[in-house]
Amino acid sequence: MLDILVSGLLVSGTYALVAMGLNLQYGVARIMNLANGEVLVLGALAAFWLYTTAQISPILTVILVIPVAFIGNWLIYRFLLTPLVRRSKSQGALEVDSILATFGMSFIFIGIMVSIEGGFFFYKYLSEPISILGSTTSLNRLVAFLLAVLIAAALYIWLHYSRPGVAVRAVSVSTEASGLVGINVPRVSALTFALGGTITAVGGALISTFITLDASIGVVFTLKALIIVIMGGVGEIRGAIVAAIILGLVETGVATLVDPGLTLAAAYFIFVIILLFRPQGLFGRRAV
Amino acid sequence: MNPATVQELIWAGVLVALAAFWPMMSNGYWLGIGVDVMMYTALATSWMLFSGPTHYISLASAAFFGVGGFVVGSGMSDYDASFWSMLALSAVIGGVLAALIGLATLRLSGVYFVIFTLGLAEMIRNLVSWVQNNFLGSRGLYVLTEFTDAHLYWMLLLTAGCVYLLGWIISRSRLGFALRIIGGDETVARHVGINTAMAKVILFTTTGVFGAIVGAIIAPRWSYIEPNQVFSPQLSFFVVIMALLGGSGRLWGPVVGVIPFLLIWNWVDSNFPNQSILVLGVAFLVIVYFLPHGFVGRIEQLRARARGR
Numbered sequence: 001m002l003d004i005l006v007s008g009l010l011v012s013g014t015y016a017l018v019a020m021g022l023n024l025q026y027g028v029a030r031i032m033n034l035a036n037g038e039v040l041v042l043g044a045l046a047a048f049w050l051y052t053t054a055q056i057s058p059i060l061t062v063i064l065v066i067p068v069a070f071i072g073n074w075l076i077y078r079f080l081l082t083p084l085v086r087r088s089k090s091q092g093a094l095e096v097d098s099i100l101a102t103f104g105m106s107f108i109f110i111g112i113m114v115s116i117e118g119g120f121f122f123y124k125y126l127s128e129p130i131s132i133l134g135s136t137t138s139l140n141r142l143v144a145f146l147l148a149v150l151i152a153a154a155l156y157i158w159l160h161y162s163r164p165g166v167a168v169r170a171v172s173v174s175t176e177a178s179g180l181v182g183i184n185v186p187r188v189s190a191l192t193f194a195l196g197g198t199i200t201a202v203g204g205a206l207i208s209t210f211i212t213l214d215a216s217i218g219v220v221f222t223l224k225a226l227i228i229v230i231m232g233g234v235g236e237i238r239g240a241i242v243a244a245i246i247l248g249l250v251e252t253g254v255a256t257l258v259d260p261g262l263t264l265a266a267a268y269f270i271f272v273i274i275l276l277f278r279p280q281g282l283f284g285r286r287a288v
Numbered sequence: 289m290n291p292a293t294v295q296e297l298i299w300a301g302v303l304v305a306l307a308a309f310w311p312m313m314s315n316g317y318w319l320g321i322g323v324d325v326m327m328y329t330a331l332a333t334s335w336m337l338f339s340g341p342t343h344y345i346s347l348a349s350a351a352f353f354g355v356g357g358f359v360v361g362s363g364m365s366d367y368d369a370s371f372w373s374m375l376a377l378s379a380v381i382g383g384v385l386a387a388l389i390g391l392a393t394l395r396l397s398g399v400y401f402v403i404f405t406l407g408l409a410e411m412i413r414n415l416v417s418w419v420q421n422n423f424l425g426s427r428g429l430y431v432l433t434e435f436t437d438a439h440l441y442w443m444l445l446l447t448a449g450c451v452y453l454l455g456w457i458i459s460r461s462r463l464g465f466a467l468r469i470i471g472g473d474e475t476v477a478r479h480v481g482i483n484t485a486m487a488k489v490i491l492f493t494t495t496g497v498f499g500a501i502v503g504a505i506i507a508p509r510w511s512y513i514e515p516n517q518v519f520s521p522q523l524s525f526f527v528v529i530m531a532l533l534g535g536s537g538r539l540w541g542p543v544v545g546v547i548p549f550l551l552i553w554n555w556v557d558s559n560f561p562n563q564s565i566l567v568l569g570v571a572f573l574v575i576v577y578f579l580p581h582g583f584v585g586r587i588e589q590l591r592a593r594a595r596g597r
Binding site for chain 2: 083084092093109115226261275
């Protein structure tokens, strides 16, 4: 029981981080990014590839990934998604377009990753066992958790106590009103989209230290992140954290008590409950 | 989506009649392609029934298709049932499954629905494998029938024809009119007194029924059924691409999308198997950026321009 609690909590740290990335992209830039999981796997691939070919520690990779992912995601938003934002007449039309476009991107990412590494991204980093509260786990899980918490806390402080952070939150409330008070909405949206993608890629690099991924697993992570975002409420950071913890615990519980093959079914079960009883999310306000 | 015309129905009838001769003119490889074309035509047209007017992107095709194939496999292998009874049962299960999914997700905005269907096939596959491993004990299922590819082709052609006919009837009915209003503006639809959730659930259920039927008909082709194979998520994406490539404005749009996409896919898959996934990605981007209304939309645009001159 304690084992479930400890490893569930540890894994939820990175889940929360990844969901925050998606939350920024959907809540602020208003792009339903279904290539989110593939961006995560790209981060994981970078960590795996640099570690196996050049012995670069995944922690260092995290720092290397930041500028690359930021620029990459900014370019995607600027050149591929901006035309869609401009041509869409309503939020609904933009959603359909962005879903289809990001699907396309996700398959292209998978194609590129398969040609780099077709097998599993398997490597060992900091895998020595440690004991927390009498439950044994591995050091890499703890390190990934701590880094995820650190990044998430930094993000939270930035969003709540800095000027650009306030602008980002303003856009998430209303694009029109933010434009009226002098916020450059297209610019903020592009930067937020890039930031969200960066956080996702960093999360991927961290996850790869303790879960073995492969090129086509991205969609599972997209789903988990989406379920967390919906459970927490779109645009809600506290909600995402609570939701990530719930998902992490339930998944670990099902995997240890029933069958590891049923984690996705467990995530769906939570999803259905949320859709039936609280579609606006745990912390979300009811849409008008 | 405009209501379909009688003229369109006659053309469709002629086309179906002509298509019925294909197995007599071809064999082996080309007959196999024909079966694929018919399978995807039926799937993409039934996808269009729901997603065409409502603009809700459903990725559940693989789930229904897999359920159909699995029910036939399990029924014939584990319980010695006949193919036809299992075909009927799979249609019922597909419909019930679709109705349940619809009731849970279609009351809310479209995004929830897309997300829910995204991992559905994978989730059902996990559940089925788990049940098989723990309670049934057998992993593979055998479907042994007397059917040849030509029989499957005709059955699929008949299914595709039925889907088209149903779509034609719906598009001229009150339900079809209601769906077009929902697709135009859901809030307006609700305010003029349309029970939007009910209309969407009914249509989605028909998609589920036909998806399962197609999966059931294809099962004898494989003869050996394994969850990993029948619940392949790729199928859902194929169906979406083919339907949108053809054009979501017309009921016959999918036919125009299925054939070119399948030919390109087969060519790439046999020559560059590792790059085939890129084709899916490029197809999606082409649809979004260059063919937002598909081939049909492009053709109609050109025709309108020619007339305007």
